[in-house]
Amino acid sequence: MKKLIRFLIPVLIFAVGGAGFAYLRASRPPATPVTPTEQSWVVATEEVVIASHSPMVGLHGSVESPLHSKMASAISAEVIEVIALPGINVVKGDPLILLDRGDLELVLDQRKADLIDVEAQIRSEYRRQKSDLEALSHENTLLEIAIREVARAERLKEQNLGAASKVDSARMALEQRELSLNMRRQAIEDHESRLAKLMASKKRTEAARSRAQRDLNHTVIKAPFSGRITRVMTAIGNRVGPGEPLLELFDNQQLEVRAQIPTRLLSGLKKAIAEKRKLIAKGQPDGHQIIFRLDRLAAQVERGTGGVDGFFKVESGDSTSLELGRTLSLLLTLPPVKSTFTVPVQAIYGNNRLYRLIDNRMRASRILRIGNAGGRESRVIVQSEEIADGDTIIVSNIPNAVEGLQVKPGTHLALSLSPD
Helix, strand or coil: CHHHHHHHHHHHHHHHHHHHHHHHHHCCCCCCCCCCCCCCEEEEEEECCCEEECCEEEEEEEEECCCEEEEECCCCEEEEEECCCCCCEECCCCEEEEECCHHHHHHHHHHHHHHHHHHHHHHHHHHHHHHHHHHHHHHHHHHHHHHHHHHHHHHHHHCCCCCHHHHHHHHHHHHHHHHHHHHHHHHHHCHHHHHHHHHHHHHHHHHHHHHHHHHHHCCEEECCCCEEEEEECCCCCCEECCCCEEEEEECCCCCEEEEEEEHHHHHHHHHHHHCCCCCEEEECHHHCCEEEEEEEECCCCCCCCCEEEEEEEEEECCCCCCCCCCEEEEEEECCCEEEEEEEEHHHCECCCEEEEEECCEEEEEECEEEEECCCCCCEEEEECCCCCCCCEEECCCCCCCCCCCEEEEEEEEECCCCCC
């Protein structure tokens, strides 16, 4: 009996518990279905205004000068004074380095003496020619006398009034007169040749004197143009020879910036240059603004580069203090591009996508990034075939932005940038 009771008690407990669970389950209230709500993001929007805008592109270049002179010695001499110092400004004609003049002054004196000697020989030749011409008439007279003397001696001999020796002596005198006359005529005829030789000698002597004078002038190394000294490669006491470098300087009045222009921009720039349109770039070295103008494009593309070098000349502003070779950042204004609009940089996703606001949903549109817009705000000029004038775009940057995401417009901005 006791065993039966111990067996029935657990069964009874399970039965009561099961009946209670069934009752509670049957008497529970019906479940109310929960409808999920979609989160809506508050975003800022802008209205698209299609117009023409001038993109601005940043460039990095180096300062150059078309007049960058490496001056060398033209003579062999000792350096006695160095006036130029790196970094100073000089004016055209200023003495920069002085070389010893002593040896060259002696050479110049010798060349001057040689010229005096040649000029004296030329004067002597003119006097000789004058004397020969005067003597020629006397020679002719003496020859006629000698001819008559021979004839007289021969008549006397035929008449047996004179000796044969008298005839021989007269003939000998005649031969001497003829020989003297021929020599005088030859001297007169050779006058032009002798004078030409003397004139040629004079020209050589004058050239030697001029060369000596030029070498003497080269003892003073002068600035060939106004500019700035970049380097001095000699010192007092050095013995320099022809062709040995002395210093370097550049014209700081004709500075230009050489910057590489990306290939994608070349077509528009070449067209603008052909149309003689002024392309302006701005730089701010040391806090002051300098305006540059694109002057020309390089004729050669360096291997391994992604563009062509452009040369920017100074349009306005003080550039004389710029250092040669200095790296300078420029902001180049490109020709206007039609059918473009500007957006804040944070509105662009993945560099080629914008979102329009359509029925409170985000709708993606592909764009082509043209360049940066001017102004203090970071705005970008873009172009898109999928976005029309007056469309509303989302300018807020949403981390989880996806196609069709529900948003709620907050601040709405209408673009007020005036077209270029």
